Amino acid sequence: MKKSILLSLIIFSHFCYSDVIPNDKLKKYWISPEKSADEIVNSMTLDEKIGQMLMPDFRYWELDANGNKLPLIDSNQDVENIIHQYHLGSVILFRENLIDTPQTVNLINSFQNARSNLPLFISTDQEGGYVTRLREGTEMPGNMALGATRSEGLTELVGMIHGYELSNLGFNFNFGPVVDVNNNQNNPVIGVRSYSDRPELVSELANNYITGIHKYNVMSAVKHFPGHGNVSSDTHFSLPTINIDEETWRNIELIPFLKTMNKTDAIMTAHVVVPALDNNKMTSLTGEEIGIPATLSKPILTNILRDELKYNGIIITDAMDMGAISKNFGSNWSVKQAILAGNDIILMPLEISNKQNVSKLDDLYSYLKKEAKTDQELNNRINQSAKRIILSKLEKQLLPDEKKAETAQLAVATPINKDLENMVSDHSITLIKNQNILPYQLKNDNDFIVFSDEQPRNELIKKHLSRIANDSLTNINTKDKVIKMMSDDITAADIENEIKGQDLIILATYNLATNPKNAQKIIDVANKNKIPLVVISTRNPYDIAYLDNVKANIAIYGITGFDVTNNVRNSLETNIYSGLKTLFSDLNQSAINTPKGKLPVDIKTPNSKEIIYPYGHGLTY
Numbered sequence: 001m002k003k004s005i006l007l008s009l010i011i012f013s014h015f016c017y018s019d020v021i022p023n024d025k026l027k028k029y030w031i032s033p034e035k036s037a038d039e040i041v042n043s044m045t046l047d048e049k050i051g052q053m054l055m056p057d058f059r060y061w062e063l064d065a066n067g068n069k070l071p072l073i074d075s076n077q078d079v080e081n082i083i084h085q086y087h088l089g090s091v092i093l094f095r096e097n098l099i100d101t102p103q104t105v106n107l108i109n110s111f112q113n114a115r116s117n118l119p120l121f122i123s124t125d126q127e128g129g130y131v132t133r134l135r136e137g138t139e140m141p142g143n144m145a146l147g148a149t150r151s152e153g154l155t156e157l158v159g160m161i162h163g164y165e166l167s168n169l170g171f172n173f174n175f176g177p178v179v180d181v182n183n184n185q186n187n188p189v190i191g192v193r194s195y196s197d198r199p200e201l202v203s204e205l206a207n208n209y210i211t212g213i214h215k216y217n218v219m220s221a222v223k224h225f226p227g228h229g230n231v232s233s234d235t236h237f238s239l240p241t242i243n244i245d246e247e248t249w250r251n252i253e254l255i256p257f258l259k260t261m262n263k264t265d266a267i268m269t270a271h272v273v274v275p276a277l278d279n280n281k282m283t284s285l286t287g288e289e290i291g292i293p294a295t296l297s298k299p300i301l302t303n304i305l306r307d308e309l310k311y312n313g314i315i316i317t318d319a320m321d322m323g324a325i326s327k328n329f330g331s332n333w334s335v336k337q338a339i340l341a342g343n344d345i346i347l348m349p350l351e352i353s354n355k356q357n358v359s360k361l362d363d364l365y366s367y368l369k370k371e372a373k374t375d376q377e378l379n380n381r382i383n384q385s386a387k388r389i390i391l392s393k394l395e396k397q398l399l400p401d402e403k404k405a406e407t408a409q410l411a412v413a414t415p416i417n418k419d420l421e422n423m424v425s426d427h428s429i430t431l432i433k434n435q436n437i438l439p440y441q442l443k444n445d446n447d448f449i450v451f452s453d454e455q456p457r458n459e460l461i462k463k464h465l466s467r468i469a470n471d472s473l474t475n476i477n478t479k480d481k482v483i484k485m486m487s488d489d490i491t492a493a494d495i496e497n498e499i500k501g502q503d504l505i506i507l508a509t510y511n512l513a514t515n516p517k518n519a520q521k522i523i524d525v526a527n528k529n530k531i532p533l534v535v536i537s538t539r540n541p542y543d544i545a546y547l548d549n550v551k552a553n554i555a556i557y558g559i560t561g562f563d564v565t566n567n568v569r570n571s572l573e574t575n576i577y578s579g580l581k582t583l584f585s586d587l588n589q590s591a592i593n594t595p596k597g598k599l600p601v602d603i604k605t606p607n608s609k610e611i612i613y614p615y616g617h618g619l620t621y
Contacts, residue, residue, distance in 0.1 A: 021117050023399055033394035040118075041387045046369055049386035051087030051116065055123065055316070055345050059094050060353040069353060071096035073103055075110030078355055083114040086361055089389060090121035090173070090345060095133045095570070098124075101169065101412045102405035104134075108170030112400040118393050119400040121219075121345075123173035126162050129558045129572060130192050130539070137165055138417040141575045143178055144541070145428035145557035146205055147195040147600030148618070154424050155205045159212020161417050167216040168411040170403040172396070175268060177209045179222045179256035180229035185542045185604060189236070190229050191511070192539055192557045196600035197229070198615060199255035206256055210263050219396060222260045224270035224318055225305060226294050227253025231272060239324040241273040241291055249276060258309065265392065266314035267305070269295040269343065271324035277304065284328040293324060296334065301342030314392055316345040331360075332367040339368075340378060344385035418574075425578035430555040430597035431619040432544055437532045437552035439585040439592075439621055440504055442474045449499055450480040451522055452508035456571075457538070457559060458482065461508060464577045472586045485509055488517035495525040505533040506583075509543040510559070514606045516546055523549055536579055542603050545612055554579055554595065591621045 021029075029036035041049065058079050060069035072079065073096075083091070091111050098104045108122050124133045129142015140146075140158045149155075159177075166174055179202055182194035195202045210220045226249065231240040244253075261267065273291030278299040281289045294300045295317050305311050317338050320326070325334055335349045350360045372379040431438065446469075450461050458480035469476040481498055483490060499505055505526050509519060526533040527549055534552040537543040541555035556579035561570040581593035598618035602611045 019117070020115055020400075023401070026119075026394075026399065027397075029394050030397050033391055036394055037387050037391040040390050041383060044386065046372065046382070047365060048087040048117065049382050050365060050368055052089035052118075052386045052389045053339070053344060053346055053382065054086075054088055054349055055090035055092055055121065055347045056088065056350070056352050057092045057094060057348050058352060059096050062354050073097060073099050073107065075107055075114075080110060080114035082352065082358065082361070083111060083120075084116050086365070087116040088120070089118065090123060092123045092347065093133065093171075094124070095135060098133055098135055100136050101408050104136075104169050105403045105405040105408050109402045112170065112402070115400060118390060119172075119398040121173045121393070121398075122171050123175060124166070124171055125175045126166060126171075127176040127178060127193060128158060128162065129575070130561050132561045132570065134165070134169075134412070135570070136413050138162075138413050138421050139561070139570075139572060139574070140421055141425040141428055141572065141578070142192050142558045143195045143205070144182070144192040144600055145425060145575065145597075147201055148428040148430050148555070148557065148597035149424065150201070150598060150600075151427065152204065152208045154427060155208040156212040157420060158424060159209035160215050161212075161420065163213035163216035163218040165412045165417070166218050168403065168408040172217060172398055173219045173221070173265075174213060175221045175223060177206045177220070177222060178224070179203070179206045179260055180224060180227055181252055181256065182229045182601060183252060184230045185540070185545070185601070185608065186513075187229060187231055189231065194229055196615075197602060198600070199252055201600060202256040203259035206260050207263055210260065217396060217398070219265035219392075221266035221268045221314075221316060222257065222264045223268035224272075225257055225267050225315075226270065226272075226274055226277060226300055227257075228270045228272060229253065236322050236324075239271060239273060239290065239293055239328055241275065244274070244276060246276040249274065261309065261311045261313065264313065265396070266316050266345075267311065268316050268347075269301065269318055271295050271318055271322055274300065285330065286328075290328060295320075295325065295343070296329075296337045296341050298341045306342055312388075314344045314388055315342055317343045317347045319348040320346060321348050321351060332364055335364060336368060336371055336378060339381050339385065342381075344388050421574045422578060425574040426581070426593050426596070428557060428597045429578050429582045429593065429595050430541065430599055431553075431582070431595035432537075432541065432555055432599070432603070432613055432617065433550055433553040434619050435551040437534060438554075438583055440532065440534075440583055441589065442472055442476075442584050442586055443503075444474055444587075446474060446476045446504070447502050448476060448478045448504045448506060449502045450478060450506045450508065451483045452480075452538075453482065453484055453510055455480075455482050456569075457508055457510070460559065460571050460573070460576055461506065461580065464573070464580050467577065468580055468584065468592065472584070472592065474587065483518050483522065485512060485516045485519040490518050490521060492521060492525050495522055496529065499526060499529065499531055502531055505531055506536060507533055508536045508538050508559070509547075510538050511540050512543040512546040514546055520547060523547060527551070534583060538576070538579075541599060541601065545603050545606060554582060555597070555599070594621050595619065
């Protein structure tokens, strides 16, 4: 099979794609989508059905002279041939692929034009806040920031703006919103990606977001079933186990999925082991007996989600190249097991980053076809999933029409959208503690010092302090110092030397844990020298739980977006700008931004036994 497909690819590259389904025929299918989906599936080869179920990424293509992976930003004949020849039904794009609006439009148009039959699902993860893929786009401050606003209207607005911009670029599938309940404040992967630690608020705001994004023809996928909010390790790197009883799961984690499943288009799975729902074991690549992750669990995805809860929409795996799966199981076997478990779309089943990787696709197709010949259950599942995907494309009336870069540029990251982004962020800033420090009265001349873990963070804060100074007709002189908050490598004398003569200290923390010695020293020395200090919790709001004697603290719910799969970072300008505005009153003694946010989570002691600042807490001026 390998030689024949590779030969076909070579021959195929010299011809146009002439076997795609034209728009007029697609529109006839829309009249009776259920019947049409059956007709299409019955006419498909097994290769075509498998292709509909695969959603690879083409994040990189080939290497540079130094052996570094090159991001794929322009389509090429090799990639287009793969999309067509393997009848792929979907593609996911990442930040590496998305440089600017015209480039993004051209890339998506090229992919759609390479399709084998039906329009492609073109997907991305534009959650807002911490996980955003568009480099040019209106990011919005993120889900936990929306949770702090408590606003259904603002959340629907965020969904509308995401839908408007994505649809103009050519995307038709967004992997959001996150409906995980962040009921573990030490969660390393969800945190501010969650609306709240209350399932009711998560459900309400998620449905508002879906309502907004559905105003444009962009599909949604709630994630990560059966719940990812109560983990203490990151599934990008390891396989966590959630040790809760079934009743707790049904009363907390399940609620947002129950309340959104009739509105969303898809549900994405979680690579987590939940023994209360599936206590079976399997053998890992290392020979270890381990629990079965939900992504590969038939009891969780079929017995509970399909049969008990009667969910009949698309189920899509989380990325199969994440460590929780790839470090424990063989890739081809994992794809088969995911299909048998109940998944319809297999996200990123293997790496396709050069022409040589085509052999991996050959192996996967050969393996699945061979297995389907002897495994009737697998064959049935492939048919079921192919129909469900095709039916969704017909019911959503997806068209592969080329988008216009000029039109997209008038829609993406417009001044009004960016103003609305700042308005949403302004409403989210939460004043957690204030002992007569805030709002700080700006003077004509002000001397501030900024401490944080990273120089880029300091530069971002200084940039927006300069913007505030310009807007308020004042002068802010800012010095900064990079201090690793969790380390113990500075002395009180060092700190006194740094803060001497300063009017205000800004201590920007980022997901603290127990005993952040350097951060505590800065607070103690500032208090001793009677210099006002404000702590900005720049990501999760829980940092104050690990600090003593803080006199002023705000939560901004994000300062950088961070794609943990590749360490690609972006600045969340709106969060830090709104947060900094909240610290000050201008020369007329008017607060630049009055804090309006309310905590969407409980902040507990480090041992999580006592609530320090409860859900709903939020001070104002």
